[in-house]
Amino acid sequence: MARVILITGSNRGIGRELAAQFAADGDTVLLSARNGDAAVQAAAEIGGDTHPVQLDASDPASIKTAAQKVEAEHGRLDVLVNNVGGIFDYAQQASTADLGVVQEALEINLFSTWRVTQAMLPLLRKAQGARIVNVSSEAASLARMGASTPAYGASKAALNALTRSLAAELAEDGITVHAASPGWTASDLGGEGGRPLAEGAASIKHVVNLPAEAGTGAFYQDEQILPW
Secondary structure (H helix, E strand, O other): OOEEEEEEEOOOHHHHHHHHHHHHOOOOEEEEEEEEEHHHHHHHHHOOOEEEEEEOOOOOOHHHHHHHHHHHHOOOOEEEEEEOOOOOOOOOOOOOOHHHHHHHHHHHHHHHHHHHHHHHHHOOOOOOOEEEEEEEOOOOOOOOOOOHHHHHHHHOOOOOHHHHHHHHHHHHOOEEEEEEEEEOEEEOOOOOOEEOOHHHHHHHHHHHHOOOOOOOEEEEEOOOOOOO
16 A cells, blocks of 8 residues: 655655655655645646645644645555755854844744644554654754754754654654754755755655664664764
């Protein structure tokens, strides 16, 4: 039976490439975007068993409507990929950072995932061996963290903390939760110079496809575990 996979922010960039890879594998892909028309267009272009979903991760009402749509049309959710992210503040340093930018980064990189996950959990609990994959970044590794991108790094580190907390809580429900870094990828966020989208998406796809015996609550990039 094909998996039902919801990918947030998947009308462009890494999310869209990931949606295309799963659709090519025969999965049922729920391609979501803040703009419903953008989701419809991207789903049509990808083809396969790809369905558009309007979902604004900053809007609880939009998230609730999306969850109701998934339940009505599919009855369950096997995989949730929290891909929405942003605010790569390469020009800032922690000592002088604009805290408004930091708050915005936390909103996009932490709270959006938290909201969507809470709303989708009832559907994940209806599946067997469901999985949540939070798209993080190697910049979130405390062991490797430097002075650059303080808002981005701190907000993604907070996302990793949420990942660990959810993994511990949901283990009894048989739901695994991991963080996955795509590495530096040539996307709207990553900019030019990064590796191809297909490679960044493959790093996340590996985590979605991990066997159950791999456990829960880990942080991966390119099939390797990263230090927290």
